Amino acid sequence: MFFDSQRNNFFRPLTGKRRELVAACIRSLYERLHGPGADYSQSLNRDNLRDVLIPAIQEHATDVFEDDAADEDDLATIDSGDVQQLAGVLIRGLLKDGWLETFGDRVGLVTAYRFSRAGKLFAEALWSLSRLRTRSRQRNVRGCRNSLEAALRNVDAYDLVDAYDYAEKVISDLSEGVDYFQELVRRLMSEASQTPWEEFIEFLNRFEKDFKKQMTADNIERHRQAIREAIHKLRCIDQGKFDAFEQQLRDIAPWGNPDNHAESIFDWMLECVEEMVEAACTTKHPELLKAMNIYVRRATSIVQQAMLLRGGQSRHNYSKAIAMVADLTGEQQTAFLEGLGDAIASAEIRLLDPATFKLRAASHRRKALAVTVQPRVTRESRLAATMHRAEAGAFALSNDDVLENIRTELHLRSRTFRLSTLPVATATDVLHAMQAVEAIRSSRAADIKATKLPTRLYNEFYSAHDYLIEFNAYS
Secondary structure: OOOOHHHOOOOHHHOOOOHHHHHHHHHHHHHHHHOOOOOOOOOEOHHHHHHHHHHHHHHHOOOOOOOOOOOOOHHHHOOOOOHHHHHHHHHHHHHHOOOEEEEEEOOOOEEEEEEOHHHHHHHHHHHHHOOOOOOOOOOHHHHHHHHHHHHHHHOOHHHHHHHHHHHHHHHHHHHHHHHHHHHHHHHHHHOOOOOOHHHHHHHHHHHHHHHHHHHOOOOHHHHHHHHHHHHHHHHOOOHHHHHHHHHHHHHHOOOOOOOOOOOOHHHHHHHHHHHHHHHHHHHHHHHHHHHHHHHHHHHHHHHHHHHHHHHHHHHHHHHHHHHHHHHOOHHHHHHHHHHHHHHOOOOOOOOOOHHHOOOOOHHHHHHHHHHOOOOOOOHHHHHHHHHHHHHHHOOOOOHHHHHHHHHHHHHHHOOOEEHHHOOOOOHHHHHHHHHHHHHHHHOOOOOEEEEEEEEEEEOOOOEEEEEEEEEOOOO
């Protein structure tokens, strides 16, 4: 229930004719209280609050929107030249509607002002919107990877929650980049008659600051495998660490696993991080590259057309000058040519020295032809290449084949089974058993699930955690 108690008319200051003035004052006040240059040594009394608001009021006092509906805001009835009265009415309105609140400052023994909780949240949004061009991009991809590794190293659920937040911001950053380039393309096509020099220079500057890092050091594809490995190691922790994680997550993240889709909050959070990272790699990152490519190609074509038109205009000027000379006679033609000569006197013409051109000798041409002769492939080299390919593919199994084998096994047994009960009579059987869990987790069908058990499996080939394999009831 947001609109209750003192917040019934919370958004009223931003709906009047002087809403731009109110928004500017809120941004200035947030900059003073919570911005980078905020002064936390003293509280904000009424005089200080008035001093903060007056510069913004003087700058935006004349910005009035002529709405058709009747405006009941007191700010609309005050003369824009009376800055002090505008500041007083604005302070009373922000207090009344729940943006500001007062508290007793025990140090200065005065009544001080501050944002209410709701006022601070919405003021931060208005302040952030005005700083979009200067906001630096967070290194969320590396933050997600480092938090997962810290959670594995320290057994701390707070690191796991941080990794979840970073994974959400990875998607947000990529979506923001896609929207940015789509907006540039829209503006480019709507203003195609003008050469987009300023927007293109702005794009180059932003690419150097943000997108260059996002394509190199913060590339999601670069850290994808490391994030996968960290998630796999977290899934394979022992029961004691798992219980510690789960107990902490129940305290700090009770919002996790809302529909009880997963068996625990820990498993749900790991699945969400993995899904968001995979979505960023397979969907959002290609969309960003495609949107950037479309904008660069269209901007380049428009710039090239502008340069060609400019070059054509310059050539047209020469043709026009020749036509004008042809129309003139006698002294008029002489005077025009002298003026034209003075105008183009600064031009400089350079010709290439014919002595610098040399024909290539015949011996050089014969040597180049000798180099391009294809080498002969011997039987031994073909046999070695064939053996190398056969050895490389001898132990390579596709996940689809492994999943089909698991489905067949489930249908034959007509019940769930443990990974340790799979046969290991042949090398193919061993590879199927070792690759079963990976194939199930990477499958898009999601009709089979593997649940880690506290016991371990041991055979003569390898040892690992045991898993319960069954059909997924939710699919």
